[in-house]
Amino acid sequence: MSAPERTGHGAMVAVIRRWDGLRIVGQRDFRGVAQSAGAARRWVVELLGGHAPAELLETVELLVSEVVTNAVLHSDSAGPEGLVTVCVGLGRDLIHVEVIDDGSAVNVPEVRATDGESLSGRGLGWVNLLASVWGSSQDEGGGAVWFQLANDHASGPGSHLSN
Template sequence: MIVWDVGYTEQLCSDGVLDVRQVRANVRRRLAETLAARDHGFDAGDVDLMVCEITTNAVRHSASGSAGGGVWVTMLFASRRIRVEIQDDGGARAVPAIPSQGGGWAESGRGLLVVDGLADRWGTSVGNTGQTTVWFEVAG
């Protein structure tokens, strides 16, 4: 069982379309603040990239990408583990999944492959009101 030492949850939204860069900047700031006092081996660049991929999916495939849409970001910290959860505003047509092989020349559709390759664990859940949460964990 993992005992989380520190946790943060915040809603990030916009009057227009949610800016993925804003979400990434907030996560980087929280990550730096929390890890500054800890001995860790986390790759903040990997965390940043996974946040970017998951948030981009939320903006492209759910109501989070509508005017006024947003995401909830939760970050949990244990001594040697980080968990990040990104919850969209709902309205997605499907649960996020790694696409089947075949679209080698496609310009999109590889975000969850990146998450799968960088995270120690990751997954999805759908709430009762349709919001999808994509989470990942990395060990340091």
């Protein structure tokens, strides 16, 4: 299995850099429907069950759910033929998750300010708060949001990288 390939040529260098030194443990396509968030998080937790402590798996579960939900709600993956691809990798002391969607002409992933009353708009806020590092990329082939979590919790949360 190789690094995810659902991006255009322009983003491939960034994808290769992100996956350098990682062992890919799983890649799976999910339909672009709301129920896919639950299916994706269950799949990722099962995949990583022997590779991370329970507390870290809870964080992975939350972030996968948020990022897949965003991909379904805010990209062209919600179309009749839409797909969301989830890729999981392990590094020496980290977990890497990448969610690839069909892209969007109008939506770019961003952390939005929310008030205490808002019922939506918190997905990337959680990613920014809990991930050691995260980023996004978008080109003509689609979009990707990825995050990494340190197994040793040594890295500080909230680092964002584009491409």
